[in-house]
Amino acid sequence: MTLRISSPVTGSVVALSAVPDPVFAQAMVGPGLAVQPAAVAADVLSPIDGTVVTLHPHAFVVAAESGQAVLVHLGIDTVKMKGESFTLHVVKGETVRAGQRIIGWDPGSVEAIGYSSVCPVIALDAQSSELADVRPDGDVKAGQTLFVWHP
Template sequence: MTLRVSSPVSGSVVALSAVPDPVFAQTMVGPGVAVQPSTAAADVLSPIDGVVVTLHPHAFVVAGDSGQAVLVHLGIDTVKMKGDGFTLHVVKGETVRAGQPIIGWNPAAVEAVGYSSICPVVALDAQNGALTDVAPDGPVNAGDTLFLWHP
């Protein structure tokens, strides 16, 4: 089943290779794109319909009915913030819809403590070539399509 993956935040689409972390930049966990968020405080939205299978203040994974799972990581090294500045709106195991708020955060606050606020959006364990219609670099609104994932 082709899965439409939408942007969890508003900002600017950039290539995963631009993410200042080799795990993402070298697609070790899967292909995808990143979004450099606008700096305003905002809710981070679910990129797909599914179940929240992993939930941390700085990252989450939603798995769809087909088993395809999408990772959204809020910034780089933000695990070191120990949840400071992040507000969870859901619980692990909760069923969510695309566009539903998952976590509240403020990218400017992340940058103020010295971390990158860039948000990798990764198709976990997807094969190379499985993503099509990838959004070009440039502006994106939360909820806009980032890519289509063909299993």
């Protein structure tokens, strides 16, 4: 099923290869893009319609009915924050719509303690050849399309 993946945050699109973490930069978990968010407190939105199958304060996975799943990771090394500065708005197993708020956070507080606030958006278990209409580097608003996934 063709799936439109929207940006979970407002900011600037950056290539996955620019993410300061080799697991994301080398697309070990899947291809995608990253968004450098504006450094203001905001809600992180679901990139697709689906079910929240994994939920942590710093990351979540939403799976579509087709089985395709998208990982959104809020910053790098933010697992070390143990949930501080993150607010969950949904529970694991909840059905969500694209654009629905999932987590509240403040990228500025992440950067203030020395972590990167960049947000990888990953098409899990996909091949890079399955992604199309990939948004070029530049500004993006939450809810705008980042890429289209054709499995």
